[in-house]
Amino acid sequence: MNYWLMKSEPGELSVDDLAELPGRRVGWFGVRNYQARNFMRDQMRCGDLAFFYHSSCAVPGVAGVVKIVREAYPDPTQFDPQSPYFDPKAQGSSPRWFQVDVELVKKTRLVPLSELRAQGALASMRIFQRGNRLSITPVQPEEWNNVVRLAESAPRADV
DNA sequence: GCCAACGTTGGC
DNA sequence: GCCAACGTTGGC
Secondary structure (H helix, E strand, O other), X not given: OOEEEEEEXXXXXXXXHHHHOHHXXXXXXXXXXXXXXXXXXXXXXXXXXXXXXXXXXXXXXXXXXXXXXXXXXXXXXXXXXXXXXXXXXXXOOEOOOXXXXXXXXXXXXXEEHHXXXXXXXXXXXXXXXXXXXXXXXXXXXXXXXXXXXXXXXXXXXXX
């Protein structure tokens, strides 16, 4: 079983949006980076857990926990000319982009990026590595446990 | 809006 | 296969 961090822009899909969806599930469409795609396609398995991370917003940070409930299958938006994620090079016979389905396990308090950064034990996380921009990154079990503990603790006012 | 970092594209 | 140009990401 693996742990992950998956970024979503709350303007597109927030943790509250996910909580309102049928079954609290969504297909993780729109990933257009090969490395992130490969993580989904080759390594994500049903039962894996991931942090739902809010990015490109006023307070980026961990907002919830989701579970992988369906393994990789073709992302339909790549074939939809109306979609901003349309990829004219994708062929139905050999899809280029994949998605998994995730289900909300629970919302957490919003753990801001600044608070994660203030934890020395989390310095190893991929989101803190130089120039990291991947929307999906693996999380080590120890990192996972540390962030979960942080999410369950009282918010800090000083970061 | 800025900008650093890095991925992708395409001519050669 | 190289590499310059361009596009995107994402925190600030």
